[in-house]
Amino acid sequence: MAGFSLTSRGIAVVTLAILGAPVATAARAGSAAQPGQTVGLPVGAQLPVGLYFVNLSSFGARSTLPRDSTTNVNLPTFAWATPWNVADARLQFFFTQPVAAASSRGAAYQSGIGQQLLAAQLAWDLGGDVGVSYLFGGYLPIQTRFLTQSASLTHRFAASYTGQDWNLTANLLYGVFLDTRAPSGTLYPDYLNLDLTMTRKFGKWQVGAVAYGSSDLPTGVGSYRPQGQIAVGGLVGYNFGPVNLQAYLTRDVVQRNYGGRETRGWLRAIVPLYQDGGEVEPNRTLVTRRQAE
Template sequence: MIKNWLAAGALALTAGMTASTAAHAQATTIPGEQVGLAAGAPLPEGVYAVDTFIYRRPDAPFGADTAINVPFVIWASPYKILGARIEPLIAAPTVFAFTRNPAGTANRDISINVGPLLASVFAWDLGNGFGVSYLAGAHLNDALADRGSLVGAGGGTPVLPQLSSNTYRQGFAASYTGDGYNLTANLTHNFYDSPGRFSGPVGRAIGPLVIADALLLDLTATKKFGKFEIGAVGYGVTDLSLSGRDALRAASQGYTKTGRFALGGLIGYDFGPFTAQLVVARDVASRATYVTAGGRVRENDSTDGFFRIVAPLYAAAAAAPPPAPLVRKY
């Protein structure tokens, strides 16, 4: 059994895929990808495999649904630095888009491999069920991501501009995991080598792309009842403001600031060899919009579904209790 949910897992992409440059999400970490995880709590020593699958459907009748699969492995090592358990991890996310064009308009499903994430969590046990952690890592998009673009009359359209640069990430989390609770707040910062560039002839046609930094907040409040876990989650993302020449260049590329916040519920079950979680959430605020057939501008809220499996691959043996003292009566 896993006493604490895995800390600060792998990254995935925000569902910002469109066929135009009108408003691309700039975060590489997907909003809500870490809800349900006790990101601030040190893991028991061992090796854990996790897979999180996320499906997002926006309200706009035409456009694209998106899905992200995030497999990762994390090693809760026996080593510590400044009192923090060192927990290196590696992840290899994949993004999918499923277009929903009207009859007579071609539909095309696509998939994109994100650069693998190499990172480490440093987690402190503060006692009495409290813990804090810091995560540092990077997606190696420059070398190992699918960095193509949709080819069109203008030379090309970037599907995910944030893949034109490595994604650097830091995260700060705090958790309370006493008495079967998981109360966690997790703040994540994505930043880039901006402006980024795609390679090849399409990349040269597109030119340099300004990428805004992003800030994400994941919130979890759950309680375990035997093998069941039930509770609420909330998560959001916002681009950080651009200024000066970057702001002017981004505006010329059709970029507009993006952001959303969603609320939902979580249910989990401990099957013994593995633990599963389901999350369903709905936007309560969003900067994304779409135009209806009647010409009205409406908020393009989304509904998300998450499915996660957590499986320990190896667990360190529990320390043997000290031998009882030998008492002799003379």
């Protein structure tokens, strides 16, 4: 499976909670975590001990009037899977520095640095090819005015089944803003995102279906129009050895108060910078854990 390989014993590879910074408008803002950013990854499973670099780049066009609105989001991430256990779970850390560019309804592009994310995750191997994880982190405040500015906390609850070369994963993301108003007056609602993956490995190939949804939570502000969307698509991946690639294409089937439906293309590259030799299967280029017999 490209990007994240699954062994026949069901240990998933690098499960990254890669985080983003969607564009905020003058009237309202989306979730701090880019919807759909974790699809394709078995984020409920443990990572092999090591250090990893992952970049997820996406380009989307939303059918707003009079012209489409477009955004490009890049999420370079470092992930460190430590050798330490806490409450029988593997302790893992993540750092993401987003970079984004956007054009609203055909206007000139704006670009800038997004909110840095610092996060820690506990991942449990429950046996039977099932893993669950909990991630807690925070987005740091920034001054890039066309992006989300206020600090927020993120909670993520994931479950993965990785047996028989499958990756069946659900990841629920719950975000809480510490300051619900930006200096410009933009309202930041708390949010829920759900990323879903159903893919299978065929040799070095990975193919399957993905979906995600997002919804603002109630704000108590009567004039606010909450945003939400449901998108579906397909994923293909390939393992090139040291580098694993995934690509997926998604399209909104439902949208609320975004001004139009979005089509988005995604490309993810996963590069292991260091791995514990005792956890990586010998004579394999895929990133996998070796199971004890």
